[in-house]
Amino acid sequence: MSLFQQRLLAEGVRTVEGDYPTLDSPSLGKAGAEFETLLLQRAQHLDGQLQISGLFSHFKALTKKLFILLSVLVLLLGASSVQQLFFSEQGTQINFFWAFVLFFIPNLFALFFWLLLFLHPRLLSGGWLARLSLFLLKTVEKRLNPQSTQHAHFWALYRCYFKINLSGAIGRYQLSYMTHLLWLSYFCGATLMLVIMLATHQVDFIWQTSILSLNDFQGLTQLLAYIPDLLGLAVPTPEQIQQSHLGAVSGLVDAQNSRLVWSSLLISSLLIYGLLPRFLLLLLMEFLLTKKKRKFSLNFSNPYYVQLRLQLVPNVTSLGISDPDSSQKNAFAPGRYSAIAGAQLPSSFYPVAIELSAAQLIECTKHVTQYAPDNIKYLKHICDFQSQQFLLNELLTIESQAIVLYVSLSRVPDRGLLAFINSLTQVTAQPFYLLLMDNGQMQAAQASQRHSDWYTLAAQANIMLENVIQFKSNQYPEGR
């Protein structure tokens, strides 16, 4: 399978899958492989399941058959047009230049028209010719091959195949190839028939005019005969050209010679100016088509391929767990607690602020001033090891009824905090209160979660849950 066919197959798979890759990618030899290599491997693997390449081969054969059919028809058309135009009556005369014009002017027009379309790529591959070809192929397929449409994705793949082969650069060359093939067939048919008819019929070649002079025709004929003459083919001499003028009298021997050279000129002109250029263009188009097919690439910026790349060449690989959790011991494991109605603050308490922001500390100070003004002098902000140690030592000496710990509700209680509060509750038998400072800016779900976390901490640090008190204040900003 050529690279073009493999890429075509990948497009076929894309057509079947739709917007994004839905089929499982088989395990492919991934080590260092490029995305396209993997993509083509995947397509080939999925082909077994989707039967796409068989269908594409069928489309290729269909195209080939249609080309052959059209070529044969055009060949017959070329042959019949020669027969009808020049040999409809016995012993007729052929107006050489009229014959030449009838053959070459349409060809010249068609060639010019093709060139015009060829130089404007989208006109040829995206227009009526492509649609006509599609229509013909579809009609043939529907009428002659009803079984093949049983494939679940037949028409989708049909569109995919011919969209690639009849559009874009490939379509441009494919349709050009077809055009030249048909004209070549036409000229082949015409030349063959002309040779046969000239071999079996006797015709006289004449030329006639109402407005042109003898010199004009002589010049034109010599111009036309220039290349055949160079190739050593028999061409009319100036005398023979003069003698072929309508009404000119010539001897029997001269007439035979004249017929021979004019026939030679007509056949060689047909070959050199009609058949040969089309044949060369056909070869050129075939060469360009092959080249274009080799260069045909998939559009990897398409969303489908962007996603497939992530699947086939993932830019992330898991390294797994390298240092697993072997023990749940000492973990701060929050449970689920709902906020309960807290007890009242005691009339006198020892205030401790733990890990508060500057704004929260101001609020805390205000609160202590309001509820335990006598103890404001004892307020400590605990936020490092030294202050922790200082507090632990001081708790041994204080005589307050209770100890109130001011904490921020929004702060996530952690194992370090739990260990510290645990050490506080162990150092003294005084009751502890946990005052949760809430600025009311947390979302309900988050506040509920945080309440639960603090209740868990209280439970683990031997603080009675009734002693967990809410303190709502809107004074300090969001932060923690």
Place this chain on the structure above:
Amino acid sequence: MNKNSLSVAVVGHANAGKTSLMRTLLRDTEFGDVADQAGTTRHVEGSALVIDESNSLALFDTPGLEDSIRLQHILSRYFTDKSVDGIERLHYFLAHIADYPEFEQEAKVLRALLSSDLIFYVIDLREPVLGKYRDELQILSYAAKPIIPVLNFTAQGGDNLAQWKAQLARLNFHALVSFDNVHFNFSDEIKIYQKMQTLLADKESLLQKFIVQRQCQWEERFHAASEIVANLFIESACVRFKTANTDQEVEQTTLKLQQVVRKAENRAVRQLLKLYQFRKEDLANSQLPVEQDGWQLDLFSVDNLQEFGIKLTSDIAKGAGLGVAIDLVTAGMTLGAAAFTGGVAGALWGVKKRYYEEIEAKIKGCRYIALNDVTLQVLWLRQLKLLDLFQKRGHASFDKIDYQVSNSGHLLPKNWSKWLRQLRSHPNWSSLNKNMREAEDSKRQLFADKISSEIVNGLTKL
């Protein structure tokens, strides 16, 4: 890991957003466990961002440092009789970890620190600078590895920024980066890698390659997404359903149109979700408010006439070509006359091809139902909003994506009206219609590319 690879330990206090950072950098909504509480991650888990077949950037998520105050105290008590570097303290601690079972999580972090090339220290900017964070930074500095402080939750914690910057500067951490996991900004991610380049001079070229690769992947995804939106817009603007001109028929056809367009939008949204690797559950339920409108073709509109003029010219050319073909069949006998007739026939064919359905509908008393301008504007703005949200969403975000738009303050592209007129002249471009022509796909693709570029340019400027 390969010796050419880079390994980075992502560390920080509990609930600072380490796993969220991992998810965002890996574009993986499933990596690790994310919860709004301490101790969610309890092991070291790694994933590698592939640079090429032999190089990668390995990221290791670690448990939170929850008790740095006591840990620092323990570390500071070692070697009181002699002067040693911090790294010796860490090694000594790890050698005697059996004496500190309560520091099992911290030990995992320290092991990850020592085995990595670089450290990302994730800071929850909503937090004030507390003693425990200072101790964490002190411990990290013992590892003797380059550290990049990553400031998370920058949107909510802006007030603490100056305080944190000052504190980090005191400890000689100057290469800090703002990186909000929720309000994601790709340029911030690139800044992280650029800081890594600065700190790891010997890996500069490798990191440069990685940066280029990440940017390519980002742009590729953005372009692919804009292509999805452009295609949806074309599909929806070109769709039209023929119906008999009775109230009942119009109502039924309108319903059908609404269903078809909503389905197309859902399909596009699914594609975008897949492309951006977000979960279906991330989306807030949002349905396109489709309005119906009987769109009438204005034969005399400038655009239509222009379009008609262009088509006419090219059809004359094609018709003339056909004339030549006729001449060929009759061997040139009718040359000239056939070419002229072909030209006229080509022009008439062009008229028929483009307006036959409209004229036929008019004669039969039918009409076409298409989306009105307002609905298309809503569709356009919703998709643009969604795309913008996806571009700025981290993979750790749990907020619902709501792409409903209000009717004010939105700017439409300057070519909006022209686009609509052009699109409505091509009903065959919408696969939602039955008569879409595959062969005209190239023209449609060109138009889609134009819209896609407009989307990319528009959103990039935002």
